Amino acid sequence: MIINKEHLFEDNKKDLKSHKESFDFLGLKLDNEGHDVAKIITKLKDFQVAIPSWALGAGGTRFGRYSFYGEPSSLDQKIEDIGIIHTLTQTSGAVSLHIPWDIPEDFKSIKELACSLNIKFDAVNSNTFQDQKGAKESYKFGSLSNTSKAAREQAIQHNLDVINIGNKLGSKSLTVWLADGSNFPGQSNFQTALQHTESSLKSIYKGLPDDWSMLIEYKPYEPNFYSTVIQDWGTSFMLANACGEKAYSLVDLGHHLPNTNIEQIVSILMMKGKLGGFHFNDSKYGDDDLTVGSIKPYSLFLIFNELVYGMRNNPQNPNLAWMIDASHNIKDPLEDLIQSLESIQEAYAKALLVDQDALKDAQMNHDVVTCQEILQAAYRTDVRPLIEKARLDLGGAIHPIKAFRNLKVRETLIKERGKNTVATGL
Secondary structure (H helix, E strand, O other), X not given: OOOOXXXXXXXXXXXXXXXXXXXXXXXXXXXXXXXXXXXXXXXHXXXXXXXXXXXXXXXXXXXXXXXXXXXXXXXXXXXXXXXXXXXXXXXXXXXXXXOOOOOOOOHHHHHHXXXXXXXEEOOEEOOOOOOOOOOOOOOOOOOOOOOOHHHHHHHHHHHHHHHHHHHHHOOOEEEEOOOOEEOOOOOOOHHHHHHHHHHHHHHHHHOOOOOOEEEEEOOOOOOOOOEEOOOOHHXXXXXXXXXXXXXXXXXXXXXXXXOOOHHHHHHHHHHOOOEEEEEEOEOOOOOOOXXXXXXXXXXXXXXXXXXXXXHHHOOOOOOOEEEEOOOOOOOOHHHHHHHHHHHHHHHHHHHHOOOHHHHHHHHHOOOHHHHHHHHHHHHOOOOHHHHXXXXXXXXXXXXXXXXXXXXXXXXXXXXXXXXXOOOOOO
């Protein structure tokens, strides 16, 4: 399905007057406060977040998966779904492939399809947290950290194969997340597991093209509940340094223990020039992978405040790879992704409103109250008219969820694909 631009234009007309009134009011207020509204809108237009290829179908849980009608049953259809989201939001101009779930059958054709929808190929993601059909070795007791050399070599080769696939598509980075760890005390030797992991990552690193980067993800627990080999940002940072200048840490919002100060982690990694990527989601208890901004929107804003500061003040840090990494077990997957994109843009826009010079002065004078007032003044601002303006300028929807429903996108997908299609992935 491709959204008819004329139909989208007609749908926007219903809300155009209300949008203009809200935008003019907010624009005047921000102008009076000294903000460059046009510059903020330009930054919002330029901000693109990758959609993971596995996220276009119904999400799964440990106990079951409840299919959603009209799911994409092929990579082509997944990219078409991302095209729908991008048409509405103008924010999802990239796809992040997960291998081997989504290996293109025809590289030329899939590149042409993505190009026609203005979608680029972002980081490619390896998968050594599941045994694949026909594999000689099992990852039951680890992949890159396994005591079995044969298992480690198989996992290394898989990552090299993923790099090769990404290279054919124009990707420029590899994301490595390991489920490696242990469930019981004494099950594995911590030092040996880490040594094997570092050695394996170095072997993968050697296979990176010159203009590529490797993003090393971390997670404190799950699927193993006693220890995880790459359990925190410090371990990821250490491994990235051991591999070389093209290796970086990747921060996933859900991959932290409750109440972890993620914004501080982000700040330190950017200062060290080692933050390479970011996975967006939200959580209440653990790695819940909930819709971005649905639980802790203020925390998301504080994280973006550090990201914005880092992007301005840490030229030693590379451009970041942004991706949504959430699971929508009971929502329409496309609507869930649209909601996440909206929350990300809101947090980013609010962070752009923070008066960093005034905040610095208040910090230097130990004026704690003013520091809080500056942050909360930006957070309390309703920035949605700015985001709507950015979307409109690019030809998107004023209200993407409303447009999605008004244009009967899901109903059309069901007619095209049927009710019983199932997407690859979790």
